[in-house]
Amino acid sequence: MTHPADGGPVPVRILVCDDHVVVRAGLLALLDSAPGIEVVGEAGTGEEALALAARLTPDVVLMDLQLGAGIDGVETTRRLTAAPATATPQTGSGRVPHVLVLTTYDTDADITRAIEAGATGYLLKAERPEELFAAIHAAARGRTTLSGPVAGRVMANMRSPRPSLTDRERDILAQLATGLGNREIARALFISEATVKTHLRRIYDKLGVDTRAGAVAVAKEQRLLP
Incomplete structure (x- = not known):
């Protein structure tokens, strides 16, 4: 041009x-x-x-x-x-x-x-x-x-795809990494505590863990946190 x-x-x-x-x-x-x-x-x-x-x-x-x-x-x-x-x-x-x-x-x-x-x-x-x-x-x-x-x-x-998390799941995972409990996460994100628990179950399944600490550890290892 x-x-x-x-x-x-x-x-x-x-x-x-x-x-x-x-x-x-x-x-x-x-x-x-x-x-x-x-x-x-x-x-x-x-x-x-x-x-x-x-x-x-x-x-x-x-x-x-x-x-x-x-x-x-x-x-x-x-x-x-x-x-x-x-x-x-x-x-x-x-x-x-x-x-x-x-x-x-x-x-x-x-x-x-x-x-x-x-x-x-x-x-x-x-x-x-x-x-x-x-x-x-x-x-x-x-x-x-x-x-x-x-x-x-x-x-x-x-070659080794990372787990696909939704934006909301990432939000909850980020809050989880700060040490907040379910009630505090619910208040911070303006959602119900039951919704937090539902998202946590999905996060655990996607990351292949069964504890909060495990989820945070895998998220840090795979750089899923901002």
């Missing part, structure tokens, strides 16, 4: 979303030196990223996963990559950008949620600048790029 005016290549339009101001500033300075990349906007929250993406129509959104208050990077990714037919001013424009996750988190749960939400690639912030630039250009073409450790986890999961 060429620029209509001078025949040069059209730069990849980037929107950066990260809730840390210093990190954003560093990324903007880094990307400013990258050939063929143009930063068109920056956002500190998921909601701001959705609004800017609808207005600026970037090719790629560089997305952090943890965004503080409001919706997280996974939910933002899900809304950004929604089909144009279902897009709204709150969920993005008719043009669907590619989302490249750039984060410090590499747990199986984070990787799975991001990919299921529609992320085109998943990079760790420890990557070299050249790897980031290449991943951005690849994402703009719809090609998947994964950091080495992330790719290793994905392959390992394909």
Whole structure:
């Protein structure tokens, strides 16, 4: 693709979303030196990223996963990559950008949620600048790029799939890991104690355990906890 005016290549339009101001500033300075990349906007929250993406129509959104208050990077990714037919001013424009996750988190749960939400690639912030630039250009073409450790986890999961837990089961498992009892978990999640017990039985069956301690141990071993 060429620029209509001078025949040069059209730069990849980037929107950066990260809730840390210093990190954003560093990324903007880094990307400013990258050939063929143009930063068109920056956002500190998921909601701001959705609004800017609808207005600026970037090719790629560089997305952090943890965004503080409001919706997280996974939910933002899900809304950004929604089909144009279902897009709204709150969920993005008719043009669907590619989302490249750039984060410090590499747990199986984070990787799975991001990919299921529609992320085109998943990079760790420890990557070299050249790897980031290449991943951005690849994402703009719809090609998947994964950091080495992330790719290793994905392959390992394909060879030995992790138990498939629902979002609610993950919520309960996370509460369980903090040492809360059934009544406290029920209050924290605004559900009944009987519902907690039902979910726990399903969690035990999926993880192949029969105790609370066993469930937490397996969850930590298999990186099922955020």
